[in-house]
Amino acid sequence: MKGYYGIILFFLSFSNALFGQKVLPPIYNYKIFDYQAASQNWDVAVDDSGALYAANNKGLLYYNGEEWILNKLPNNTIIRSVSVLDDKIFTGSYEEFGYWQKNEFGLLDYTSLTHLIKNYTFTNEEFWQIISFDDAIFFRSFSTVYKYKDDKIEVIDVDGVVTDMAAYNNQLYIAGGGTGIYKFHENKFISIPNLEALLGKTIIAVASIDHKLFIGTKLNGCFVFENGILQEWDHPINRELKKHQLNDIVPYPENKIAFGTIKKGVFLYDKIQDSYINLDRETGLQNNTVLSIFHFDNQLWLGLDNGIDRIRTNAPITYYTDFSGAVGTTYDIAYVDDVLYLGSNTGIYFFKDDVLQFVENSQGHVWDLKVIDSELFAGHNTGTFKVSKNTLELVSSVSGGYQIVKVPEEENSYLQGTYIGISKFSKNTEGTWEVQPINGVQFPVKQLCFESKNVVWAAHPYKGFFRLRLNDALDSVEEVQEFSHDAIPNNYNVKVYNVKNQIVLYADGIWYTYNAILNKIEVFEDFTKYKGNELMYNDGDYFWFIDNENSKEIFYTNLREDNLSIAENALKKRLVPDAENVVRLNDSIFMLTLSDGFAKINLTKLNSYLKNLDVPKPQLSYFKDQKHRFALTQENFEIDYKNSQHISFQVASPNLTKPRYFYELSGAKEQINYVDTGTLQFENLPNGAYMVKISTVSIDGKISEPRVISFTIAPPWYLSVVSKVVYVFIFLMIIFLVRRYNRKKLERKQKNFEEKMDRKQEEHLATIEKEKLAKEIKLKQQELTSTTLNIAKKNEVILELKNMVVMNKDKFPSSSRYGAFIKKLDKSVNDSEDWKRFEVNFKELHEDFFERLLKEFPKLTPKDLKLCAYLKMNLSSKEIAPLMGISLRGVEIHRYRLRKKLQIDTSEYLSSFLITF
Incomplete structure (x- = not known):
């Protein structure tokens, strides 16, 4: 945004303040728990970037604006002094001095220099000061000065105690010794003559200021040495320095001097204004004992006996803070007859002779301070009063005087919102104020403004806006217009303003305006950019807004090119919620009410500060x-x-x-x-x-x-790259293995298919062979059966023939002939050739049958085997008898005997046993 300005506010506190010093520069406190080290900070220094180095009891403190780091010496001794020269930070300690430098990691490394001292032994020395002069570094203890140059150290003895040193007129001076002040000449310190006024006084600090040497003593104030002449400094501040034990003197730009004391904090002297202010514990410092001071870029760093403080010496925003809590929360400010008044929740206060005083009998909540015809009116919880310094005059007994506004086109007529409605204030010809309530309004009115002489808008804290039309006498309401939720969605905590003769409304973060021609509520386009921002002040040209919904940031704008902002984190929650107030004192000075005081904003100084501000690269x-x-x-x-x-x-x-x-x-x-x-x-x-x-x-x-x-x-x-190479290799291997697997799988599948086909072929051939074999076996069985049956038939015929022969034996001519014939018939029945053929055919069908039988039943005879063979063929006894050439009875007897040999139970068929054997 063009011309956009922002400011971070930090303030300082104090209780019994003077108006000449009731608004003071901001102070930032850094407490022990912030920097996590010891309380005492003996010396402070700042490098070119603005980073702080503090000589602390625990070591060297480093602060870059974001983080505190404690750096300890190897021997863990107290660091008493620190000085920055280029990229080196020199420190002095007990019998030790050296320098620190940042390493590649941004951390400080320490290098000792004491090893450069030849043939010298320290005598319990602590080094309290380090300064750069004439391309050399000087380290000061209470007894000796050490000069470090070109990587060499020279010891310079001094008579007496050395309390301080400073460069003045291109020469190095030290304080202390027997006569007071010495200067460094031809590598030794020479006493300055004609300084009898310093005899018996403890010199604590020396500083070169405006070509003069300021000499500060512990209890006798300051002396000025110029052109060989020593004089006591004749200034009122010197009396304060005598009382409060001076400890340090530091000049800083714009002809200013900071005096650090042991008992009363720091005194800031402005030579041009010939005035000074005192900052101590009551006005914002953590501690009254200032051990060290360093100035850098409009900022004073104070090393305290308990903590570290930082003072903005040229701040465009200054503050008044009531640390006592007596004033409470400031709600309004007024300036009349060169007197500044504060209205707070505890009463009315004013500054007299720069001292804040309480207006007697004003205790209670003050809502509003209004200057009317050079008279101050206070809207109070108990009524409305006219205030004149320390006196109160009751004007209205109506409780809760909120806002007073002037009636347009009428002299000496005003309306005031109260707890119970609206009151009319009129000044009669005798100069007395008369107050009467307006009939028709019986609700609290915190804000009101005129649309015209007879039309006034009132804001109810909970019920929204009311447009009231009054009679000509302005003592009664003739018409009340309310607005629906369609026009204004939220009626809680609404605000109403007159901006350039327009009624402007604020509700739930949205800006509206009243269109009198259409008699309707519309969005106010001029404030669209400030959605969620409440208006704290407007004069038609410039406006103060506060973002009460998000950032709590404050904006000052003319709605065109001039803008500035005040960040919320700067205000530290000191604004009064829902009662933020900006009061204009003149064209460039504005006051901002705070929960424990007020802030004074100098716009001219602020704009100059911002114009010259250089924003550093982090x-x-x-x-x-x-x-x-x-x-x-x-x-x-x-x-x-x-x-x-x-x-x-x-x-x-x-x-x-x-x-x-x-x-x-x-x-x-x-x-x-x-x-x-x-x-x-x-x-x-x-x-x-x-x-x-x-x-x-x-x-x-x-x-x-x-x-x-x-x-x-x-x-x-x-x-990683290696992993990706491995992944590629694995991927390629997977592809290779997959392809190989697929190939092998295909080969196996092909092989399995071929084997399957071979098996099928073999099975088919086996089936064919089996079928063929079965057919052959069946055929052989048939042949065997047929042959056997034929033999049996033949034998049966022969046996029948034999029987017939036997029956006709007597018909044979001779017995020999008969015998020969019978013998031939018996031979035909028991023909061995028939059996051999049978045996051959039987073995082809049952090749190991006889062997298995004999193996299991070795007592079987050939006849038994023959009977077994016939039974296996499932031949009946009738069919077996002719084959064996015996009778049926003989077969049965033989079967019986065979059963016994085979040990077959009577319940089992003999033929079944042999068939399955």
């Missing part, structure tokens, strides 16, 4: 991953994936007080944001290359040149 303090702190010399930070879950880095703008930052993260993940701290943290970023551009945001909203930080998160091991 410095990189550190860069860390989950395990490591990286060297700041790297252009790109390489982070292992396993350590990338938490990445943090810090940038700082040490010379600014709590600045904001704007950053842009680009890469695998993108972010853009404003932040209130220079420490950024990123969690679980994806792997890849990143770039962060981070800039300091100044108090006027400008963005500095960005600090570019590049870092790369390596891929996880399973996504």
